[in-house]
Amino acid sequence: MQENMKETVQITGKGKTKQHAINAALGQVQKQVMAKYPNTMILRIEPRDVSILTATEKRYKETFMFFLFPRIRQEFEVKLEIALDLAVMHIEKVNFTVEDNTKNKLMKKLAKG
Template identity: 35%
Template sequence: MKQNQQQIVRVSGQGDSKQRAFANALSQVQKQVLKNSSNMMLRIEPLNIQIVSAIKKITTERFLFIFLPRKKAIYDITLDVAVDVCFVDLSHIEFTSQ
C-alpha cells in the first residue's frame, strides 16, 4: 500500500540575500513533487542537493538618476534536489458501493 520512489526535482529561487534565495528554492520542492504526481503524498525527504547555477546580480540605484548611488544585490539560484517520496497509490484502493 505504501510505496517509496526517488525523484530529482529542479527548482529555482530568488532573493535579496543568499539565505533567502536558497530558502525560496527549497520551498518550491513540495509544489513540484505534487505537480508531477496524482498520488497521496505522506512524506517528502530530500536526499541530496546539487547546485546547477548560482548568480549574483549587482545593480546601482540612484535617486533622480544622479544622486545617492547605492548598490543592490539580487541572488538567483537553481538547484537539483534528489528526494525520496513516500506515497499511497490511490489506484490500488478498491472502493465498494453501498
C-alpha cells in the same frame, strides 16, 4: 498501499539574500513533486542529495532622480538539483464503500412536510 520512489527535481529561487534565494528554491520542492504525481498523496519527501547547479549574484546601481543617493543593490539566484526519496499513496488504489442515504433523507423531508 504505500510506495517508495526515488525522484530528482530541479528548482530555482531568487531573493535579496543568499538565505532567501535558497529558501525560495526549497519551497518549490513540494509543488513540483505534487505536479508530477497528481493522483497520489505525498506522505513523505526526504532529500538524499542537494547539488548546486548555478549560484549567481546580480549587482546593479540604483539612484533617486537619476543621480541622487546612489546605492548598490544585489539579488541572488540559485538553481538546485535535489535527489529525493518519496513515500506516496496512490489515491486511485483506495477502495471506497458507497453508502446511498439519499432515499432516507428524501423520505424524512416528505414526512415532515
